[in-house]
Amino acid sequence: MATSTVLRPPPESVTGRSAVIALIVVLVAAFMELLDATIVSVAAPAIAQDLGAGEAALQWTLAGYTLALGGGLITGGRIGDQFGRRRVFLLGLSAFAVASAACALAPTAGVLVATRVAQGLAGGLMVPQVFGIIRSSFAPAARAKAFGAYGAVLGVASVAGPLLGGVLVDADLFGLGWRTIFWVNVPVAAIGLVLGMRSLPESSSGDRSRLDLPGAFLASLASVLLLMPLIQGREWGWPWWGFCLLALSVPTLLVFLRRERRLVARDGRPVLDPALLRVKAFAGGLVVSVLFFGAIGSFFFLLALYLQLGTGRTALETGLIILPYAIGSMITSGVGIALIERGGRALLAGGSLILAMSQLILLLALRDSADPGYWRLALPLLLGGLGLGLTAPSLFNVVLSGVPAEDAGAAGGVLSTVGQVGNAAGVAVLGVLFFAALDSAFAGGSAPRTAFGEAFIAILPWQIGCYVSAAALMFLLPKRPVEASG
Numbered sequence: 404m405a406t407s408t409v410l411r412p413p414p415e416s417v418t419g420r421s422a423v424i425a426l427i428v429v430l431v432a433a434f435m436e437l438l439d440a441t442i443v444s445v446a447a448p449a450i451a452q453d454l455g456a457g458e459a460a461l462q463w464t465l466a467g468y469t470l471a472l473g474g475g476l477i478t479g480g481r482i483g484d485q486f487g488r489r490r491v492f493l494l495g496l497s498a499f500a501v502a503s504a505a506c507a508l509a510p511t512a513g514v515l516v517a518t519r520v521a522q523g524l525a526g527g528l529m530v531p532q533v534f535g536i537i538r539s540s541f542a543p544a545a546r547a548k549a550f551g552a553y554g555a556v557l558g559v560a561s562v563a564g565p566l567l568g569g570v571l572v573d574a575d576l577f578g579l580g581w582r583t584i585f586w587v588n589v590p591v592a593a594i595g596l597v598l599g600m601r602s603l604p605e606s607s608s609g610d611r612s613r614l615d616l617p618g619a620f621l622a623s624l625a626s627v628l629l630l631m632p633l634i635q636g637r638e639w640g641w642p643w644w645g646f647c648l649l650a651l652s653v654p655t656l657l658v659f660l661r662r663e664r665r666l667v668a669r670d671g672r673p674v675l676d677p678a679l680l681r682v683k684a685f686a687g688g689l690v691v692s693v694l695f696f697g698a699i700g701s702f703f704f705l706l707a708l709y710l711q712l713g714t715g716r717t718a719l720e721t722g723l724i725i726l727p728y729a730i731g732s733m734i735t736s737g738v739g740i741a742l743i744e745r746g747g748r749a750l751l752a753g754g755s756l757i758l759a760m761s762q763l764i765l766l767l768a769l770r771d772s773a774d775p776g777y778w779r780l781a782l783p784l785l786l787g788g789l790g791l792g793l794t795a796p797s798l799f800n801v802v803l804s805g806v807p808a809e810d811a812g813a814a815g816g817v818l819s820t821v822g823q824v825g826n827a828a829g830v831a832v833l834g835v836l837f838f839a840a841l842d843s844a845f846a847g848g849s850a851p852r853t854a855f856g857e858a859f860i861a862i863l864p865w866q867i868g869c870y871v872s873a874a875a876l877m878f879l880l881p882k883r884p885v886e887a888s889g
Contacts, residue, residue, distance in 0.1 A: 473823025475527015684805025731788020
C-alpha cells in the first residue's frame with residue numbers, strides 16, 4: 404500500500420544546530436537501550452545475592468527485556484508512523500526513564516523482572532522512531548554521516564555495556580551497588596527529553612490502517628508459552644502442565660498465522676505477512692537469526708556467572724575480560740560492511756564459523772584449567788568478536804536482498820523482532836542446559852567453583868553447534884546483497 408509522508412523541511416546541512424541536537428538525542432536513546440540489553444549480564448551475580456533471585460528470575464531479567472523489546476518493535480514503528488515519530492519517541496523515552504527508576508527501586512526479583520519487561524516495551528516504542536527522526540532531521544546528502552554515527556554509537560555501546568556494568572557494580576556508589584546500572588538512565592533520559600522537545604522534528608506517515616494489536620498479542624503469547632516452561636520448569640519441578648503450556652505454543656502460533664493470512668486478504672497491515680515465509684531467503688534468515696542471536700544472547704550471561712561465581716572474579720574484572728570481544732567486533736564491523744557486496748553469504752558464514760572456532764578454543768582452555776588466566780580467556784573472546792563483526796552488521800541486509808522490494812520494510816521489522824526473540828530463547832534454552840549441568844556437578848560432589856566451570860564447559864558445545872548450524876543455513880540466503888537490487 405503506497406503511503407505519503409509528511410515531514411518538516413530538513414535542515415540545509417548537517418552542521419545545523421537543531422539537526423545536530425536531534426541526532427545527539429536519538430543516539431543517546433539508542434545507546435541507553437543497547438546498554439541495558441548488555442549491562443545486566445555482568446551485574447547478574449550481584450542482583451542474585453542482593454535480592455535472593457533464583458536462576459529463573461535471573462534468566463527472566465534478561466529474557467523478559469529482550470522479549471518485550473522484540474514484541475514491541477513492529478507495533479511501535481506503526482504507532483510512530485500514525486501518531487508522529489517525535490511524539491512517540493518522547494513518550495517511549497519518558498517511559499524508559501520511569502521503568503529504569505522502577506528497576507533501580509525493585510525490592511524483589513519478581514518486581515525487577517516486571518519492571519524490566521516494562522523497560523523493554525518502552526524501548527519498543529522508542530527505538531523504531533530513530534531512523535525516521537534521522538531522515539527528517541538531515542538533508543539527503545548528510546544522512547549517510549548521521550547513520551554512520553548511529554552505527555558507531557551501537558559499537559561503542561557494545562563495548563561500554565559489560566565494562567560500565569563492572570565499574571558501577573564494583574564502585575558501589577552511595578551504597579547502591581547494582582542499582583546504579585539503572586539509575587544512570589534517569590538523568591540521561593531527562594536531558595534527552597528537554598533537548599528533544601526543543602529540537603526534534605515531527606514526521607508521520609499518511610497510512611491510517613488499523614494497528615494489528617491482536618496479532619502482536621498472539622505472537623507474544625506464543626513466545627511466552629514457549630519460553631516460560633523452559634525458564635521456570637526447573638523451579639516448578641518440571642510438572643506435566645508445564646509441558647502442556649509448551650505444547651500450546653504451537654496451536655497459538657498457528658492461530659496467529661491464520662489470523663494474519665485473513666488480515667492480508669482484507670488488505671490490512673499484519674504484524675507478519677505469512678506469504679513471506681514462502682520466500683526461501685526470508686524463512687532461512689529467520690532460523691539463522693534465532694540460532695545466531697540465541698547463542699550470543701546467552702553467552703555473556705553464563706560467562707559472567709562462571710567468571711564471578713566460578714572463579715571469584717569481580718564484576719569489573721569480568722567486564723575487562725569481555726572487553727576484547729567488543730573491541731574485536733568494532734575492528735571488523737566496518738570491514739564486514741565494506742566487503743559484504745563481494746563476499747555475500749560466504750562472508751557471513753565465515754564470521755559464524757570464526758565464532759564457533761573461538762568457542763572451541765575457549766572450551767579447550769577451560770578443560771586444561773578450571774581457572775585460566777586473563778589472556779587465555781580474552782584472546783578467544785577477541786577472536787569471537789572479530790567473527791561477530793563480520794556477520795552481525797550485514798546479516799539482515801543479505802536476508803532482505805532476497806525479499807521483494809515492496810515487502811522489505813515489513814520483513815525487516817519481523818527480522819529484528821525474531822532476532823530479539825532468538826536472544827531470549829537462547830537465554831532460556833542454554834540457561835536450562837547450564838543449570839542442569841550445574842545441578843549434576845553438585846550432585847557429583849563438585850565444589851561450587853569447580854561446578855560452575857563444569858557447567859560452562861557443558862554449554863560450549865551447544866554454542867558451537869548453533870554457530871555451525873547458522874553458517875550452514877546461511878547458504879540458503881542470496882549469494883550477494885546486490886542481487887536484490889537488480
